[in-house]
Amino acid sequence: PTATHTASPTALPTVVPDRPELQFVGDEGKKTLWVVFVLMVIASAAFAALSWRVPVNRRLYHVITTLITIIAALSYFAMATGHGVSVHTITIRHQHDHAPDTFTTIKRQVFWARYVDWTLTTPLLLLDLSLLAGLNGAHILMAVVADVIMILTGLFAAFGTENTPQKWGWYTIACIAYLVVIWHLAVNGRAQARAKSQKVASFFGSIAGFTLVIWTAYPIIWGIADGSRHLSVDGEIIAYAVLDVLAKPVFGTWLLLTHANLPETNIDLGGFWAYGLGGE
């Protein structure tokens, strides 16, 4: 019996990797990145054009929303041209009953440009929603900081080392930060919106609900793609592309068109925003 249980390199079971060892972007992924870049440019131009039809003191949502798609366009340009990406080496441990553990390595591209984009655009999206609800400054600041923590710790998780608490530890912290964001919007935001008017409350309920569904898909995609590496790099690009188009251009169009017909959503800015405008 001892002979059969002696681990010798030749007796090791052949390791058949269940995931490809090289995970890089393909043609499908590259094409998708270019398509989304173009969509973000078109959305930016459309939002800017919409803003010219309203006086400056009613352009706050237009400015925020246009910045969101401009930043996304820049990030997609970077990714489409091969910038903002690093190769991450992942060591996978295989456990065997009667032999020492074996290891295989995977090399996978991680597009960190996304996290730069999200660090800037998700706070702006939250600002849109917070202003719509009429959230106060204290709640807005806490929601925005929790959101930035969520994205940055998500970035650390993406480059975390396997088989250490790094990866899933950071992921857990990011999820907790996400819950803080949801709490601010779902509980405080909803209460504030209700205090404004019935129409604002009902619109906020719809667009914040839409946002909640779309945003929640991101950590799920992350878990399948960057977490367990079961989604190819192209699959990941396509999944995020669909979500990004819904979260930015579709969200923005809905917000700006509704705002145009719902005067209660307007924020009285005064101060520096309208400085020099006189009575415009």
Ligand code: RET
């Ligand atoms: C990560 C991974 C760590 C856990 C969580 C995440 C959440 C990301 C979200 C991203 C939203 C992005 C949007 C982009 C706009 O186009 C970082 C994926 C919770 C919610 C709305």
